[in-house]
Amino acid sequence: xxxNLKKKVTTPLSDGPEWTFDLLEQYQTEIARxxxxxxxxxxxxxxxxxxxxxxxxxxxxxxxxxxxxxxxxGKKFIESExxxxxxxxxxxxxxxxxxxxxxxYLMEENTMTMQALVMAHACYGHNSxxxxxxxxxxxxxxxxIIDYLLFARQYIEDCERKYGVEExxxxxxxxxxxxxxxxxxxxxxxxxxxxxEQKRQKEREEYLQSQVNQLWRTIPHxxxxxxxxxxxxxxxxxENLLYFFEKHxxxxxPWQRELLRIVRKVSQYFYxxxxxxxxxxGWASFWHYTILNHLFDEGLVTERFILEFLQSHTNVVFxxxxxxxxxxxxxxxxxxxxxxxxxxxxxxxxxxxxRLWFPEIAGxxxxxxxxxxxxxxxxxxFISQYLSPKLIREFxxxxxxxxxxxxxxxxxxxxxxxxxxxxxxxxxxxxxxxxLEPNIQIVNVDVNGDRSLTLEYIPHNNVPLGESCDEMMRHxxxxxxxxxxxxxxxxxxxxxxxxxxxxxxxxxS
Amino acid sequence: MAHFIDRRxxxxxxxxxxxxxxxxxxxxxxxxAVAESISKRSVTDTESSESISIPSRxxxxxxxxxxxxxxxxxxxxxxxxxxxxxxxxxxxxxxxxSGQGDASDSGEGQDDxxxxxxxxxxxxxxxxxxxxPNLQKTELQTETEFETYRAGFRAEGIPTNIxxxxxxxxxxxxxxxxxAAKKKKLKQLEDxxxxxxxxxxxxxxxxxxxxxxxxxxxxxxxxxPFIDTFDLRxxxxxxxxxxxxxxxxxxxxxxxxxxxQATKEMAKRFYILLYQFLxxxxxxxxxxxxxxxxxxxxxxxxxxxYSQETGGTIVSSALYLMDDIVKExxxxxxxxxxxxxxxxxDNWADDSPxxxxxxRERILTYTRYYSxxxxxxxxxxxxxxxxxxxxxxxxxxxMKNIKQAAxxxxxxxxxxxxxxxx
Numbered sequence: 049x050x051x052n053l054k055k056k057v058t059t060p061l062s063d064g065p066e067w068t069f070d071l072l073e074q075y076q077t078e079i080a081r082x083x084x085x086x087x088x089x090x091x092x093x094x095x096x097x098x099x100x101x102x103x104x105x106x107x108x109x110x111x112x113x114x115x116x117x118x119x120x121x122g123k124k125f126i127e128s129e130x131x132x133x134x135x136x137x138x139x140x141x142x143x144x145x146x147x148x149x150x151x152x153y154l155m156e157e158n159t160m161t162m163q164a165l166v167m168a169h170a171c172y173g174h175n176s177x178x179x180x181x182x183x184x185x186x187x188x189x190x191x192x193i194i195d196y197l198l199f200a201r202q203y204i205e206d207c208e209r210k211y212g213v214e215e216x217x218x219x220x221x222x223x224x225x226x227x228x229x230x231x232x233x234x235x236x237x238x239x240x241x242x243x244x245e246q247k248r249q250k251e252r253e254e255y256l257q258s259q260v261n262q263l264w265r266t267i268p269h270x271x272x273x274x275x276x277x278x279x280x281x282x283x284x285x286x287e288n289l290l291y292f293f294e295k296h297x298x299x300x301x302p303w304q305r306e307l308l309r310i311v312r313k314v315s316q317y318f319y320x321x322x323x324x325x326x327x328x329x330g331w332a333s334f335w336h337y338t339i340l341n342h343l344f345d346e347g348l349v350t351e352r353f354i355l356e357f358l359q360s361h362t363n364v365v366f367x368x369x370x371x372x373x374x375x376x377x378x379x380x381x382x383x384x385x386x387x388x389x390x391x392x393x394x395x396x397x398x399x400x401x402x403r404l405w406f407p408e409i410a411g412x413x414x415x416x417x418x419x420x421x422x423x424x425x426x427x428x429x430f431i432s433q434y435l436s437p438k439l440i441r442e443f444x445x446x447x448x449x450x451x452x453x454x455x456x457x458x459x460x461x462x463x464x465x466x467x468x469x470x471x472x473x474x475x476x477x478x479x480x481x482x483x484l485e486p487n488i489q490i491v492n493v494d495v496n497g498d499r500s501l502t503l504e505y506i507p508h509n510n511v512p513l514g515e516s517c518d519e520m521m522r523h524x525x526x527x528x529x530x531x532x533x534x535x536x537x538x539x540x541x542x543x544x545x546x547x548x549x550x551x552x553x554x555x556x557s
Numbered sequence: 558m559a560h561f562i563d564r565r566x567x568x569x570x571x572x573x574x575x576x577x578x579x580x581x582x583x584x585x586x587x588x589x590a591v592a593e594s595i596s597k598r599s600v601t602d603t604e605s606s607e608s609i610s611i612p613s614r615x616x617x618x619x620x621x622x623x624x625x626x627x628x629x630x631x632x633x634x635x636x637x638x639x640x641x642x643x644x645x646x647x648x649x650x651x652x653x654x655s656g657q658g659d660a661s662d663s664g665e666g667q668d669d670x671x672x673x674x675x676x677x678x679x680x681x682x683x684x685x686x687x688x689x690p691n692l693q694k695t696e697l698q699t700e701t702e703f704e705t706y707r708a709g710f711r712a713e714g715i716p717t718n719i720x721x722x723x724x725x726x727x728x729x730x731x732x733x734x735x736x737a738a739k740k741k742k743l744k745q746l747e748d749x750x751x752x753x754x755x756x757x758x759x760x761x762x763x764x765x766x767x768x769x770x771x772x773x774x775x776x777x778x779x780x781x782p783f784i785d786t787f788d789l790r791x792x793x794x795x796x797x798x799x800x801x802x803x804x805x806x807x808x809x810x811x812x813x814x815x816x817x818q819a820t821k822e823m824a825k826r827f828y829i830l831l832y833q834f835l836x837x838x839x840x841x842x843x844x845x846x847x848x849x850x851x852x853x854x855x856x857x858x859x860x861x862x863y864s865q866e867t868g869g870t871i872v873s874s875a876l877y878l879m880d881d882i883v884k885e886x887x888x889x890x891x892x893x894x895x896x897x898x899x900x901x902x903d904n905w906a907d908d909s910p911x912x913x914x915x916x917r918e919r920i921l922t923y924t925r926y927y928s929x930x931x932x933x934x935x936x937x938x939x940x941x942x943x944x945x946x947x948x949x950x951x952x953x954x955x956m957k958n959i960k961q962a963a964x965x966x967x968x969x970x971x972x973x974x975x976x977x978x979x
Contacts, residue, residue: 069561076559093559102564120618122579126672149560156565171559217582225619369635378634446636448645451628456644462636475632486621511627516619523619 063353064160072154075164076171078348082339083172086415090175091190092149095167103155106143115197116204116310118220144170146178146321148190161356164349168339173332180423181327183320193317200310207303219304222523223290223311228485230290230312231319253302256295285489285504289524290315292490298499299529308527323481326427330384333365334418337385367443383443387430390439391417401437432476437468447474452510483508488534500531505546507536517547525549580678584685587674591682610671684834703796714791723790731788735781743774804893805843806835807879810861811900813850813870820932824899825862826965827930831897832858834973845882849875855882872904872940876915889923896924902931902940909939913947921951928972929956 061074076095083090098106104125115121144152152170154163178184208216223230286292293300294308321328340357343349367382368374394402395414402410409417421434440463447461447470461467461474477483492502503524505513517534524532533548580587590609639645674682710723750767753759808828812821835842846861847853850868853875879896887894904912921927929944931937937958944956957968 069563072561076561080559094562095559096562096564098564102567117574117578119575119578119582122575122577123670125576126579213578217578221618226621228620367634369637370633371635371637375635378632443634444636445632445634446639448631448633449629450631450647452626455647457647459639459641459643459645460630462639462641464641467641471632474630477630478632484623486623488621507627509628511629512624514622514624516622519619520621 060348060350060353062160063350063356067158067160067163071160072163072167075160076167078343079164079168079172079339082342083168083176083335085342086335086338087419088172088176088335089179090150090172091147091179093171093175094149094151095154095171096151097154097156099156103143103153106153116201116220117208118224119217120221120224144174145193146184146188146190146317147193150175150178150190159356161353162360164353165336165340165357165360169332169336172339173335174328176335177324177328177331177422180419181320181324181426182424183324183426187320188317196313200314203306203310207307211303216307218526219307220311222526223308225520225523226289226527227311227315229488230288230308230315232288232291232316233482249306253306256305257302259295281493281495282490285491287489288312289488289490289503293527296493297528300527320426323426323428323479326380326384326387326479327422327425327430328384329380330386330388331422333361333381333385334388337361337389369444383431386439386442387434388418388421390436391421391434394436405436406434427479428476428481431479432472435472435475437463440468440471445471445475447471486513491535498531499529500533501528503532503534504543505534505536510539512536513546518549518551521547521549580674584682588682588685591679608671608673680833680837684837703798705794705796707792708795709793710790711793712790714793718791718794720790720792724784724788727788727790728784731785732781732783736778739774739778743771743778746771746774803841803891804839804895805845805887806831807845807847807882807894807896808832808861809847809849809853809875809879809896809898811850811870811872811875811898812848812864812867813903814867815870815903816867816901816932820901823932823959823962823965824930826962827899827959827969828862828897830965830969834969845879847875847878847882849878853878870900870904871908872898872900873908873911873915876912876920880915880919883923894924896920896927898927898929900929900931900940901933902938903933904938904940906939909943912940913943916944916947916954917951921947921954924953927954929954930959930968931956932959934960 061078062071064071072095076093144150150171152166152174154166158166178190184190204216204220282292290308290312294305294312297305300308340349340354344354365379365382365385367379368376391409392414394406394410395412395417398406398410421430425433444463446459446463447467449458449460451458461470463471487506487508488503489506490501491504494500494502501524507513513536521532521534531548531550534546535543536546537543587609710720746767750764750771753764753767808831810824810828816824832844835844844858846856846858848856848861848864848866849872850866851871851874852868855878856864875898883889883894916927931941941956941958944954948954948956955972957971959965959968
């Protein structure tokens with residue numbers, strides 16, 4: 049990019065270490081200017097200064113400024129508090145919410161440098177990602193989430209008053225357990241609007257109840273229908289368990305259905321975030337790095353500033369090796385940042401290998417390439433499209449194969465010519481949510497018989513379900529109200545019973 | 558477009574509700590952990606918070622997740638020694654997964670979930686479901702008396718409460734504020750005038766004008782009042798309610814030579830528990846401490862717990878003293894009277910019948926509840942048998958034997974268990 053578009057100043061902004069609101073404004077203005085220069089398109093920013101105590105609060109409610117009350121949030125709060133007190137976990141200096149306006153939190157204990165870093169990272173990095181990535185555009189509605197949570201909290205509090213805290217807690221427990229299976233993966237959900245919700249809620253209650261009654265009516269309409277038809281219900285396997293229960297569970301009261309809906313909507317809202325962690329963090333890290341260096345080149349920030357920033361940045365993007373005691377998986381910040389930086393390198397200074405592997409982007413405009421990547425990919429496709437051999441060498445990636453039948457583990461690919469494609473493909477697969485989360489769907493409901501529900505688990509690569517099955521089935525049973533069973537479909541097509549609720553009673557003679 | 562919002566002064570503890578819910582839900586486990594920890598705390602430790610551990614299998618939130626086994630490929634970073642085709646032994650118990658955000662399998666994790674609860678929460682759990690038995694309303698309970706005390710200053714009040722110094726201070730500040738600019742100008746003009754006068758001849762018209770201006774300024778300055786009603790400050794008084802007691806607890810402790818250090822420790826623990834329980838649950842309670850060996854003495858809390866006196870054992874001395882104090886200061890018609898006695902049971906043999914007589918004829922007639930704990934491993938002696946017969950006859954008497962420190966808390970709970978009906 050033309051560096052003559054950068055300003056040149058003689059007096060840099062103060063680097064604190066104490067921050068003031070004036071100083072924050074000044075830095076914000078400069079960062080916004082640079083972000084604009086790099087065409088980062090963001091929602092308006094709402095930047096909130098909070099204490100570390102409030103940060104702990106934010107942590108336990110997943111950053112949402114409003115949330116309904118539940119004991120699991122209390123447990124998370126206590127856990128975070130303990131970890132923080134023991135020094136295991138530095139409080140993240142950034143929490144940012146996908147909403148319009150985009151809310152981010154600055155901790156009051158941060159130095160001015162850290163505040164600037166958070167602003168660049170969260171208010172411009174994450175913000176632009178939330179606004180422009182296709183997954184977020186398709187699956188979440190940033191302008192209504194806060195309102196919806198407000199509605200949810202009010203509604204839940206009302207229910208607690210009317211029906212009792214414990215009853216509500218029980219239903220919420222079951223909903224939380226099934227949260228990952230309460231998401232539509234293939235259809236775009238309707239836009240949520242708080243006004244609509246409130247207006248139509250009463251209507252919905254009555255309508256849902258009438259629909260449910262319709263389904264379970266076993267008294268035939270006319271005499272000629274005395275022969276019960278074999279109803280295949282559901283017609284196709286249903287992946288969104290919570291949606292199915294909301295619409296069809298026979299014994300839920302209308303308020304319970306509304307709770308299911310609330311948990312479902314919240315889960316839907318968070319659905320894209322799980323699939324874009326590497327990209328999102330990489331994008332935000334790349335931009336905090338680029339923007340702050342840009343400011344340094346212009347002379348707007350001091351050397352002390354840039355040194356403090358670099359130290360923090362290096363810590364964040366550090367990737368320990370597999371055999372290091374600090375290893376805990378692939379650091380999304382490390383991978384994401386490296387990939388975006390690599391993309392820029394391939395555009396600005398491609399070598400022969402780059403031209404061979406990425407002919408469309410090598411030597412092209414790096415800003416265009418980055419924006420295109422950010423908007424149109426998720427973690428899995430991003431890695432599978434853009435992970436370069438150079439990065440594979442840099443991280444010294446290797447693939448370890450762990451097959452059940454083999455007594456030993458085998459290294460099948462390393463960072464050499466033969467291994468690049470394989471590693472790229474395997475690493476991308478690791479971020480494929482549908483391969484990581486168990487594939488459990490509703491396949492049958494015995495409408496005319498004992499009303500029992502059958503779930504089917506189709507394992508991928510023979511990976512079995514974890515030991516939480518029985519407990520989970522109890523939660524499913526609580527929501528459905530009648531017998532439920534979980535089958536596993538083996539490779540040979542046969543179905544095997546994994547768990548049922550209520551469990552088998554010993555036969556009485 | 559960015560807005561900064563300072564939320565630091567907003568309510569903290571948004572998670573307080575959630576935390577309370579968590580504590581409520583796991584109350585029984587937490588209570589168990591608390592009961593175990595009480596015996597480990599030091600007698601005098603009343604300030605620090607407590608660290609609690611709950612087995613985490615009780616509080617996990619289940620989800621469907623993948624288990625071990627099957628066919629997996631894992632890409633790992635930092636290859637330092639491997640070539641394609643190398644085989645490695647499978648590590649025991651499975652190694653670290655190459656985690657990826659939330660979607661990784663939820664492993665076993667730690668065995669215990671530990672966290673700390675505050676002193677208040679700890680004591681609440683400790684004394685959950687406990688109450689003083691037979692507490693009856695007395696005539697004093699509903700009346701509250703007030704006392705007045707000084708509480709700062711106000712801008713309004715009655716003349717007797719005017720604080721002169723503060724008022725004058727305010728007045729001076731006001732005068733300075735209102736006249737400072739004028740005085741500065743006045744000085745300026747006077748300087749001009751003096752300069753003009755020093756040059757002869759001088760401009761008469763200018764001189765007259767300056768004089769006029771000076772006079773005007775002086776007039777204005779003079780108009781500012783010395784003191785204004787606005788400046789007055791008054792002393793402020795406030796009322797607070799006097800505690801109106803309706804219960805008194807007598808703590809009788811045997812500190813004779815036969816009580817060894819460990820026994821004294823246990824007695825002290827019991828009393829500390831009792832004290833905490835009373836002060837938390839009841840606003841208006843008084844505690845009277847009586848130590849005795851051959852003689853009884855009413856003491857304060859410090860001496861009760863820490864004094865080193867010792868001697869022989871005459872239990873009745875304590876009972877007589879208690880009776881005297883009740884006669885003097887706590888008429889039973891106005892007070893709920895409770896007593897707790899701790900001893901090792903080793904009383905002067907002749908004295909035990911005297912104790913029994915004292916209790917039957919005097920003390921038990923007006924106490925709501927008298928509890929006796931004997932801290933001993935040995936067989937019971939005369940005092941115990943004497944008390945035993947009283948126990949059969951009187952409802953408001955209870956006795957228990959404590960053998961070791963771990964018994965203290967359960968027995969304490971037994972004494973003060975909440976009555977379920979009536």
